[in-house]
Amino acid sequence: MTAAQDVLRELEALGSEQTRKTYRRHGATEPMFGVKFGDLEKLRKRLGRDQALARALWQSKNHDARVLAAMIADPAAFDLETLARWQAEATCNLQSDALIGHVGARLPAAAAAATAWLDASAEPQRRAGWVLVSHLAQESPDLEDSFFANLLPRIEREIHEAPNRTREAMNRTLIAIGARSDGLARLATAAARKIGPVEVDHGDTDCKTPDAVSYIAKAREHRAKQEAKHGGKAAAKPAKATAKKATAKKATAKSRRAGAEA
Structure with missing residues (x-):
């Protein structure tokens, strides 16, 4: 065997x-x-x-x-x-989300993969691109904030017309970008306010669509507390901890761990 x-x-x-x-x-x-x-x-x-x-x-x-x-x-x-x-x-x-989270986000060329997938003709690849961006926002401190800031206008333009599950991933990405830094929080919050409520059909599940404005605020508040607690040392760490504790447990995890929680 x-x-x-x-x-x-x-x-x-x-x-x-x-x-x-x-x-x-x-x-x-x-x-x-x-x-x-x-x-x-x-x-x-x-x-x-x-x-x-x-x-x-x-x-x-x-x-x-x-x-x-x-x-x-x-x-x-x-x-x-x-x-x-x-x-x-x-x-x-x-399956796709597990692959992106455990493998895709750890590749040196992950940002290039995300950019290519966002322009893919097939909806599963476009959604995967946004999921990958959300992971990069949380887990890749070496990427410039400008990479994420440049995607916010696209989210504003496309989110309401995107297919259902791509729309869900874009909203998740908006939150992850806002959780990354104070500068991105301001830009992402402004984008979220322009976008307004995001409607996602979660089918026969207990999942809810998180409000990006409030989730970004909670994420940044949590990070500020962590930095104060550790004398500013938290600022040197990736935004992953902030996003996971303040947003991903309530938003991202709905997709990655849906079976265990819903």
Whole structure:
């Protein structure tokens, strides 16, 4: 029995019909076992980075196996072509988002990938581009703020006419950009006020569309408290902590961990 077969057996034992029902509401399709994200995270920690195992799990086409594959895949084994191929093979946003968060955002050329996907003709790639930008805003302190500021006018122009799930990702990205720095918070908040309420059909789920203005304010308030607590040292850290604690647990995590929470 191969390592992949061992992991698939373990995933099957961890699955439940209740979680399968939840995943179906978020667009996942068979085959799948219905493994909660908390259990997948435990497996990720135990398995570590393993590209060969990740490739085998991804090729199984099982939903849970593919999410775990994204979680343990080695970003160093990916170029933009490989990332694009895996993303195109994803059968739902849960798989695509896991791949982008655990692999795509860690590639040196991630910003170039995001820019290319935003102009893609296929809606899944355009949505993936915005999800990638949201991760970069949280996790890539070396990127210039201008990269994100230049995307705000595009969000203003396109968000209301974008397809439903792309609209959701754009709103998430708007919040992540605003959470990144004080300067971007002012620009993103002004953009959010111009945009107004964003309507997203979340289907038969408990997900809600976060209000960008209030979420950006909460994120920046949290970061200011962290900086005061640590004597300004928090300013040297990536905005990831701020965004995840003040926004992603309530907004981004709705997509990445929908099955465990909704």
